[in-house]
Amino acid sequence: MITWCERTVVRDGVRLSCRDWGGDGPAVVLLHGLAGHAGEWDAAARHLSAGHRVVAVDQRGHGGSERHPADVSRAAYVADVLAVADRLELGRFALVGQSLGGHTAMLAAAAHPERVRALALVEAGPGGGKPEMLAEIGGWFDSWPRPFPAREDAVAFLGGGPVGEGWAAGLERRDDGWWPRFDPGTMVRSLEENARRSWWEEWGRVACPTLAVIGQNGIVDGREAEEMLRRRPDTLAVSVPGAGHDVHLERPDVLGGLLSEFLAV
Known part of the structure; x- marks a missing residue:
């Protein structure tokens, strides 16, 4: 059975x-x-590792990485990606990212065309400039029971089914219950730049083959998707019927097939 080993990369004192x-x-x-x-x-990693060297990153502020990084700028997230690729000797690599991870992947591809050979965005795009998103996201985090008394309570609260299971897998168990492995304030700060502006110029600078996967019921609306294709008509766009924002959790079989076919080119 294919499995993974934990690797740690430190960049500017931040553990990844x-x-x-x-x-x-x-x-x-x-x-x-x-x-x-x-x-x-x-x-997806199990699916891809048959023909690729696969590395999944806990980004700064998340999971097993540094919980309270001082710098949560878009530039810091991008620099982390390149540091991981350098330390693990990945050479030229493909980037696959969902939501804010997709945004990070897009910025990395735009800034480092010599390193990124292909880009796959899952429910992500260059749109932004919505200040109200900070209050909305902060309010959502405030609504989380902390801690969750039991794992099944977390699964139900976080959406149930494969989505709830996927989110609950990111919690850590302590003596008094199940806790998030992130600081809500750090998460909100990570979105501040996206709340202030959009990133269409960076989207236009992406030069590598690009796949955009959108959930039929996701958060990337039709107007943003149409503008992405208008500016970069060579982009391959796929809508996954019945899926929401967490396509990678809801339909991992479909996404795995799409990624394998795209990255094989």
Whole structure:
């Protein structure tokens, strides 16, 4: 059975924990979304590791990585990706990211075309400029019971089914219950730049082959998707019927197939 080993990369004093699935072939780096964790990609990693070197990253502030980094700028997230690729000797690599992880992947591809050979965005795009999102996200985190008394309570609260299971897998068990492995304030600060502006110029600078996967019921609306294709008509866009924002948790089989086919080109 294919499994992973934990690898640690330190950049500017910030510890980054990675799930290194090994595998032969071109490297693929997987980036989770806001408040997520590297384990969300386990199903996709198993699928991809048959033909790729696969690494899933707990991004700064998340999971097993540094819980309270001082710098949560978009530039810091991007620099972390390149540091992981350098320390693990990944060479030229493909980037796959969901939600905020997809945004990080897009910025990395735009800034480092010599390193990123392919880009796959899952429920992510260059749109932004919505200040109200900070209060909405902060309010959602405030609504979480802390701690959750039992794991099944967390699964139910976080959406039930595979989505709830995926989110609950990122919690840590303590004597008094199940706790998030992130600081809510750090998460809100990580979104501040996206709340102030959009990133269409960076989207236009992406030069590598690009796949955009959108859930039929996700948060990337039709107008944003249409503008993405208008500006970069060579982008391959796929909508997953019945899926929401967490396509990678809801339909890992479909996403795994899409990624395998795209990255094989």
